[in-house]
Amino acid sequence: MTREILTYELFGQGIRELAQQVADSDFEPDILLGIARGGLVPAGALAYALDCKNLFTISVEFYTGVDARLDVPVMLPPFLDARDLDQAKVLVVDDVADTGKTLELVHQFCGGHVAEARTAVLYEKPQSIIKADFAWRRTDQWINFPWSTEEPVVRRTGVRDA
Numbered sequence: 001m002t003r004e005i006l007t008y009e010l011f012g013q014g015i016r017e018l019a020q021q022v023a024d025s026d027f028e029p030d031i032l033l034g035i036a037r038g039g040l041v042p043a044g045a046l047a048y049a050l051d052c053k054n055l056f057t058i059s060v061e062f063y064t065g066v067d068a069r070l071d072v073p074v075m076l077p078p079f080l081d082a083r084d085l086d087q088a089k090v091l092v093v094d095d096v097a098d099t100g101k102t103l104e105l106v107h108q109f110c111g112g113h114v115a116e117a118r119t120a121v122l123y124e125k126p127q128s129i130i131k132a133d134f135a136w137r138r139t140d141q142w143i144n145f146p147w148s149t150e151e152p153v154v155r156r157t158g159v160r161d162a
Contacts, residue, residue, distance in 0.1 A: 004123070004141040011146060014122050014136040015042065019049035021134045022091065027118055029091035033080075035060055035106055038095035041147050042122055046093055054088075056080060058109070060102050072101065075109070085113045095145055097121045097135070100128035 006014070022029070032052050034043025036059040047055045059076040092106050103119050107130065110117040123143055124135035 002141050004137075004139045004143040006122070006143060006145050008146045011041075011045075011122075015045040015049055018042075018120055018122065018134055018136045019046055021136075022046075022050060022118075022120060025134070027091070027116075027133075028089065029118070030054060030088040031056055031085065031090045033058060033085075033090050033092045033106065033110070035092065035094040035102060036076075038145065038148065039093045041145075042095055042120075043093035046091070046120065050091075052091075056084070058106055060105060072105075075105070080109075082109060082113045085110055087113075087115045090114045090117045092117055092119045094119075094121050096123040096125065096143055097128040097130055097132050098125050100130035103128075103130040103132065 029050065029052055031054040032043050032047045032050070033056045034040045036057050040057060043055060043057070047053070058080045059078075061074055061076055090110055092103065092110065094103060094106075097103050097119070103121070107117055107119065118133040119130065120134040121132045122136045124132050124138050126138065126140055
């Protein structure tokens with residue numbers, strides 16, 4: 001299987017270019033909402049690049065392994081109180097829009113609360129049902145992210161791979 005390889009150095013370049021896309025659009029988010037786990041590293045880096053100190057997280061499980069996923073994404077506790085997003089401009093951040101179902105779930109969660117929600121991803125795949133407002137690269141390959149390519153240092157028992 002051919003793979004897209006993201007190094008930490010390339011990640012740094014990608015985040016700066018993604019942040020520039022957001023800045024050039026004149027969208028100034030009040031809150032960055034990182035989707036755990038894959039979106040946490042990009043969300044934290046984007047928060048610094050966009051000088052936004054309000055960084056929230058939401059946990060969603062969908063992938064259970066390489067190209068293996070649940071039927072639908074599900075939110076995991078602790079649950080974010082959507083009222084904390086009321087009337088804010090929110091940038092929803094994830095590492096990849098593959099099927100787009102995770103972004104769709106989080107975008108719907110924000111609906112009715114936020115003043116405006118936009119989405120940002122490092123990678124977007126052609127089959128994604130959500131077209132991200134901001135995407136650094138588009139690919140149809142499986143992506144090796146530097147934070148999730150190596151095996152865990154400790155394997156927790158009773159915890160599914162995600």
